[in-house]
Amino acid sequence: MKSRQLDHWPMDERDLTAAEKEREKERLERELKKSPELRKELSAWQAIEASFQEAPMVSPERGFARRWQTRLAARRERRSQRQVNWLLGLLMMGALSALLLIGLDTLASPAQLGSAVIESVLRVGKLIGSGARYLAILGDGWPAFMGALALSAALAWVSVLWVAAMYRYAFGQIQNGVR
Amino acid sequence: MVRDDERALITAAAEGDDDAFGEIVERYQKPVYNLCYRLLGNHGDAEDASQEAFMKAYRGLKKYDPQRPFMSWMLAIAYNQCMDQLRRRRISWVGLEALFNRSDQQSPSAEVAVAALGETESVQKALSALSAKDRAAVVLKYWYDYSYDEIAETLSLTNSAVKSRLHRARRELMDVWTAEQLALGEGQNEISPA
Numbered sequence: 001m002k003s004r005q006l007d008h009w010p011m012d013e014r015d016l017t018a019a020e021k022e023r024e025k026e027r028l029e030r031e032l033k034k035s036p037e038l039r040k041e042l043s044a045w046q047a048i049e050a051s052f053q054e055a056p057m058v059s060p061e062r063g064f065a066r067r068w069q070t071r072l073a074a075r076r077e078r079r080s081q082r083q084v085n086w087l088l089g090l091l092m093m094g095a096l097s098a099l100l101l102i103g104l105d106t107l108a109s110p111a112q113l114g115s116a117v118i119e120s121v122l123r124v125g126k127l128i129g130s131g132a133r134y135l136a137i138l139g140d141g142w143p144a145f146m147g148a149l150a151l152s153a154a155l156a157w158v159s160v161l162w163v164a165a166m167y168r169y170a171f172g173q174i175q176n177g178v179r
Numbered sequence: 180m181v182r183d184d185e186r187a188l189i190t191a192a193a194e195g196d197d198d199a200f201g202e203i204v205e206r207y208q209k210p211v212y213n214l215c216y217r218l219l220g221n222h223g224d225a226e227d228a229s230q231e232a233f234m235k236a237y238r239g240l241k242k243y244d245p246q247r248p249f250m251s252w253m254l255a256i257a258y259n260q261c262m263d264q265l266r267r268r269r270i271s272w273v274g275l276e277a278l279f280n281r282s283d284q285q286s287p288s289a290e291v292a293v294a295a296l297g298e299t300e301s302v303q304k305a306l307s308a309l310s311a312k313d314r315a316a317v318v319l320k321y322w323y324d325y326s327y328d329e330i331a332e333t334l335s336l337t338n339s340a341v342k343s344r345l346h347r348a349r350r351e352l353m354d355v356w357t358a359e360q361l362a363l364g365e366g367q368n369e370i371s372p373a
Contacts, residue, residue: 040357048302057209057210060226
């Protein structure tokens with residue numbers, strides 16, 4: 001059975017003034033006298049409302065806050081484990097790349113492993129030196145010096161950011177940033 | 180608005196004081212859990228959703244606007260968590276029978292069992308007929324005594340959308356209730372001796 005009749009106050013959602021409420025009450029009473037269907041619907045609604053009011057607020061099992069603390073601790077544990085894994089992964093990748101470079105150099109002459117390591121370090125230095133020379137060629141004097149300074153500052157800034165990111169990943173204090 | 184002691188707790192928790200947030204959890208566990216239970220229909224999912232809601236609140240505490248009531252902010256998080264959970268797992272509202280079966284498996288405390296027993300089967304069945312959003316509006320209205328404005332704020336709806344949801348929900352509740360009463364009446368007629 002579809003109930004489509006009961007649209008009177010207090011069933012509807014209008015914001016009525018006191019006078020309007022009185023008029024609506026009178027209208028409802030008049031119609032209730034005429035319509036048994038309406039009476040049925042109103043009593044159904046009153047029963048539903050009463051059952052809602054009787055139904056209690058459901059509580060969680062005891063120790064809810066303690067279980068939450070445990071969950072938080074587990075999340076933190078997982079997060080710091082993930083950070084360590086990231087750091088180890090990055091270190092491994094760096095070490096593998098260095099080994100690959102050195103290994104390629106020593107393929108021809110395996111006996112010269114020590115010099116190959118030194119050569120790899122020197123190669124990085126040469127790369128930086130080439131950059132500086134390139135700037136010196138671009139212009140002499142003051143502009144070249146400023147350019148070199150700016151490049152050095154940018155490189156230093158990137159290095160600081162990288163170290164800070166590494167530190168944060170590995171040892172950063174985890175507070176509200178739980179994942 | 181937030182009370183002074185509550186504001187102090189929130190500030191402390193936002194600065195990383197776990198005990199302060201533990202106190203917040205203690206204070207709000209019941210309303211948050213009740214909303215999750217009414218929306219999800221069983222204690223296992225309600226526990227998970229309310230725990231996650233507190234976890235999200237903990238993470239987002241710095242974004243909380245103290246001009247807004249904390250309870251309504253917390254319930255909004257719980258509501259969104261429940262909607263996510265319903266979408267993800269496609270949980271359907273369970274009747275009282277399923278609730279008891281599940282509760283037996285999870286061996287709930289006496290407190291929880293008593294709370295479940297205190298509800299009539301008709302209330303559960305009637306609520307289960309509503310969509311999750313309509314159910315949330317009804318629960319906030321009748322269990323939390325929220326005004327239309329408060330419901331609108333919690334569920335991120337307009338005031339008129341709340342009114343129309345409640346109106347529709349009432350219609351559906353009455354249909355279910357009346358049908359059930361009719362079925363009950365027929366059942367009794369069959370049992371009663373001629």
